[in-house]
Amino acid sequence: MQYSSLLSVVLFLPLIGAIYAGLFGAKAKALHVGVFNSLCVLVSFIGAVVLFIQAWHHQSYEKYLFDWIVVGNFKVGFSLMLDNINAVMIVVVTLVSFLVHVYSIGYMEHDAGFNRYFSYLSGFVFSMLVLVLSDNFLGLFIGWEGVGLCSYLLIGFWYHKTSANNASIEAFVMNRITDLGMLMGIILIFWNFGTLQYKEVFSMLNNTDYSMLFYISVFLFIGAMGKSAQFPMHTWLANAMEGPTPVSALIHAATMVTAGVYLVIRANPLYSAVFEVGYFIACLGAFVALFGASMALVNKDLKRIVAYSTLSQLGYMFVAAGLGAYAIALFHLFTHAFFKSLLFLGSGNVMHAMEDNLDITKMGALYKPMRITAVFMIIGSVALCGIYPFAGYFSKDKILEVAFGMHHHILWFALLIGAIFTAFYSFRLIMLVFFAPKQHEINHPHEAQNFMLLSMLPLGVLAVIAGFFEEPFFHFISQVIPSVGEYLVPLALLISITTIVVLLSIAYAIFKYKNGITSKKEGGFLYKLLLNQYYIPQLYQGIAKVFSAIASFLHQVVELKIIDAIVDAIGRSVFVIGRVFRISQDGNLTSMLRFMVAGVLILLAFVAFFGR
CATH class of the missing domain: 1.20.5 (Single alpha-helices involved in coiled-coils or other helix-helix interfaces)
Structure with a gap:
């Protein structure tokens, strides 16, 4: 088999799984549906690894499949490409998706919609692969809309619940609004360049009017704001927790919300040419990093706390991308996928043990009956906080270094405060769930099934070791996007300061919540402001x-x-x-x-x- 043909295999196997599961959608649970879909994604992952190895050896591939649109002299083909950027993305997407599929077999085993769930889930993976493997903006937009549709179906999977229906509609509508901006950007691209192919468009940027580049970059970023839940289009992200927990792991770690970051990284020649838009992206990202973390400080819903952490971490990625450190943004996307999916799957274990209760103030003392889940969630939380030698240390601290090294000290300070908040809410969650005194009435909380825990093991390992891939990762990515060496200066003292304040924040959370909730400030204005998401949903x-x-x-x-x-x-x-x-x-x-x-x-x- 030619390696270019392997692109088609990687792309279409999840679609085959989705169709297969759809054939049994209205029937009773069939275990073979979950197994077949998992195997499809596994083979897709193996193919992605093979393609990554080829990209590592300086091989790039293109695969022309068929004509998508032909009108007169205008022709857009459905074609795929492989380069260093999407070689990383397809490995992350397929690996996390495979582990989520395996986990879902146990998580959804008693659900009447088991077959339908796997049809939507594999369709979600297929749409994300279309998005990242396409070699033109129209193909990217098709995948973009596909992940939007599948997220709507999965968030509203339990359609008999009014809250799930409302959440799915909110996500769908908010993304349709911002997708209009992205569509305008794509129309302007074709109007000015006469093509939608990435390579052709980026090769003509120097001969294009600056104001037109400005408008194109703004419209494309409006689309990214919706998919990556950037302020003010962020409210759907927390409400998306109404869907099954494995879906949250997939949305937040490997698919939908990372699509906006991928778009900015993919269009890096455009955003490098328009400094003002890039700087705005960085400023908005710094605000969102602090904004999302602040709302997680007081929230009591287990899954929403992790969701707000995603919102905050997306802000970090956009800061890096906005400042031109696209490789660092991609590296944080890479490491974040592992520890964030680990946290969500661990939350699913806790949720099942607590009989679907998500209030962390009504948990406690779960460490002994759920030791493995507790260890996994502690690993994920430490990685999220950015403590050496865990993955988050290598990627998130790089973003702080970039902000400080490029003399954007206000952005750096906002990110530092966000890191302090992250450490606090992460270990507030850990303490109240696992170590605080028992606050629930469940007699025998149980650990998840062994194969579900086994599916979390690779994520736990990668949450620890992924950061050590830093040097080869940047060497690999710098072949196609600007090198990080252009942005960094030796900042050992800065790293020490960041680590110290984060450790102090962790220690404070452990001390404060070791005996559970003892504060009487829950009626205060600031507490209510944060708990109600700054009253933006009410607005x-x-x-x-x-x-x-x-x-x-x-x-x-x-x-x-x-x-x-x-x-x-x-x-x-x-x-x-x-x-x-x-x-x-x-x-x-x-x-x-x-x-x-x-x-x-x-x-x-x-x-x-x-x-x-």
Whole structure:
């Protein structure tokens, strides 16, 4: 088999699994569906590793599949490409997806929608692979919309729950709004360059008007804001926790929310040419890093805390990308995928043991009955905090170094505060769930099944060791995007400061919550502000109510009382006129002759007057 053909295998195997599962969607749970889908993604992962090795040896491939759109001289092909950037992405996507598939077999074993779930899940993986393997913006957009659709289906998987329906609609609508911006950017790209191929577009940037590059980069980033849940389009991310927990692991670690970061990294020649937009991305990312972490400080919902941590970490990635350190942004995406999926799968174990309770203040003393899950979640939390030698240390601290080394000290300070917050809420969660006094009534909390724990093991190992791939990773990626060496200066003291304040924050959380919740400040203004997400969802609901009221007014007054009244009046007028003429048409010959003579006279008068 040619390596270019292997691209098709990697891409289409998850689609085959999705179709296979869909054939059994309405039937009772069939274990073979979960096993077959897992095997499809496993083979896809093996193929991705082979392709990664080829990319490592300076091999790039393109695979033209078929014509997507042909209109006159305009032609867009459905074609795939492999380079160093998406070689990393497909390995991350397929590895995490395979482990989530295996975990899901146990997690969803008692769910009536088992087969349907795997159809959606594999479709999700296929859509993400379309997004990252496409060699043009239209193919990327098709995959972009695919992950949006699959996220809607998976977030609202338990459609009998009103909250799940609302969450899926919110995610779908918010992403459709921002996707319009991305579509505008793609239209401008074709209008100005006459092509949508990455290589051709990027090769012509130097000959393009700067203002047009500015608008294109802004519109594309609007799309990225929606997918990666950047402020103010962030509210859907926490509500997406209404879906099954393995879905959250996939959305937050390897697929949907990383798509926005991937877009900026993929379009790095464009964003490098438009400094103002890049700097705005970095500033927004720093704000979101602090903003997301602050909301996790007080939240009591296990999955939402981890979701807010994703929001915060996406902010870190955008800071790196906005400052031009695209390789560092991709490296943090790489390491983050492992410890974040580990945290979500661990949360799923805890949720099952607690009989679907997610309130961490009503847990406690779970370390003994769930030692393995506890160890995995501690590993994930330490990696998230960025403590040496765990993966987060190597990637997140690099972002702080970039911000400080490029003299963006305000951004660096915001990220440092975000790191302190991250350490605090991470170990607040660990203490309240596993080590604080028992606060629940469940007699025998149980550990997850062995094969579910086994599926978490590779993630736990990678959360520890992935950071040590730093040097070869940057060597590999710097072949296609700017080298990190251009941005960094020796900052050993800076790293020490970051590590010290993070360790102090962890120690404070451990000391504060070792006996459970003891604070009486939960009624304070700041606590309520953070717990209610700065009242932004309420603001959006208020805006929606205003527009709903306007629509109701237009319906009740303008449409019913004015427009309908006019239409009804016209109808009645025609009816009245018809009655008058009906009376005149009585069939009497004398009457008809009178009308005929009158008509002739009127016609003669008209000709005499206007015919001169």
